[in-house]
Amino acid sequence: MARKLARGMGSFFKDCGCTKPTRCPHPYSIRFRDALGKQREESGYDTQDDAIERLIQLYAEKKTTTPTVAAARRELGQLTVEEYAKQWRPRQRKMTEYSTGEAVDSSINVHIVPRLGSRKLNSVTPMVVERFLDEMESDGVGRGNQVNIFRVLKTVLRDAYAKGAMADDPVKGVQEPAYVRGTVAIPSRVYVTKALAVAGEDLSLEIVVMAGCGLRNGEARAVNINNVVAQDVYRVHEQIHSNTLRPAKLKHRKTGEFREVPLPRSVREAIERYAAKHGTTNDGYLLRGPGGYFTEGMERRRVKKLFSDLPPEGGVGMYGFRHYFASNALGGGIPITDVAEWMGHKSIEETYRTYRHLLPGSITKAARILDAGLWEAA
Template identity: 80%
Template sequence: MQEPEYVRQRVVIPDLAYVRRALAVAGEDLALEIVMMVGCGLRNGEARAVNVNNLVADDVYRVHEQIHSNTHRPAKLKHRKVGEFREVPLPRSVREAIERYEEKHGTTKEGYLLRGPSGYYTEPMERRRVRALLEKSPVVDGMGMYGFRHYFASNALGSGIPITDVAEWMGHKSIEETYRTYRHLMPGSITKAARVLDAGLWDAA
């Protein structure tokens, strides 16, 4: 007997207006985390580990660790071995946000920007700030912090960036995960394929 296919929970993607309003009411720390998620597609823990030493080029950010939600310390990336990393696009606006934050608040000696009493941006800090953020933001049913990462995928796929690249940048275990989650963001692909294939058939005739 074939097992039923896993049905993913509904993906809630904020629009640009919501992102802008959220950034306007979020505190500086949480705002930087949101910027890293919408601009680079990072997971929450990866965004908390934002580090100036990861700016490896003007338009490239290297992701090689996250702040673990339980230990509140740097840890390896999800679906990656210790020492492995991935590189993601670094939009100019994101780089400028990092530079502004560094200029105003400085970094730890290791280069981390977001920090708390233990030196790192922790899960309890996250929960308090997110709760306050969502209370101040317009109500969107099912919206949470992960929605800002979904915004990155929506922006990339909607702009015609190949799903293979998006899957790599987001650090998914396989492209199947990306496809199942964001297939609905590419409704024109089947229509386009049919048109291209039809043209090829007529040429062959």
């Protein structure tokens, strides 16, 4: 039996059929009329106080909300997550096709829509979001990706909440997935030499520029004879995008920006040998396939064969050759500030977090060096 509050505030009740409902563990439900006069119900309140507090909140909102606004909010809340995400995405004008925007689109289309796309906005609660995170974990989505996907979902839902699609914050209390950066797997010099011997000519050139110049995979695929701007300098200003398979701007950089990296003699000679043997495109690119460039699919097949032909070494993958560059540079005493710039990291903190264990210095060594420049104790 529903217990009524002041007129117009609605009522709270238990619908469990227990003989002593005030003492049973079942949750309370509430019944009320919204700003349009339509009767609605909500459930899941642990105590009478929780139910009454919610009714008071709804009553206050109804008093301050015009019927027109209430109708608009109700209509918005009936949209599905997929429908709202499609409306939300074009409004994000600061995103670009080849950087943040591409990652956001992937999060929405590959992860959010398949799991939550058909759910109406006004039915999304923190528990729904928690289950979404649990599903990603069960499906083996990496923790780093989980963090990025959750941040996209949180932004979309908070935008809908701000516009009145939900009565309560749908991500309130939901904790971001914990992500702990693992130690990078760095191949030995012997392993790099074996990889170059086993890989075909195209993949070998990619390995050379990654290990020798610190390029990312996509940047290595865009290797260009015209980027050799001096005997010992290579200019990096684009990558082959993994989705479009076309040249695109660099990660963490605006269109037209570039960075210059050291070009070891052996790397320059490898580029020149490849160009002399295979030629280049009219605009200087070396690695190319049927579509004109060294594509993601081509690389994936070649990489899979490469690591099946090589003996395993501590979880080393293709990105390990870029890590080798960092190891070689820091092990040789090159300042980490220079290494961060050459690798194109967003900040030196990223470089330090990833490679701090490679720094040749130590507290003990620092103490000896500092002591040499100090005076003798009396």
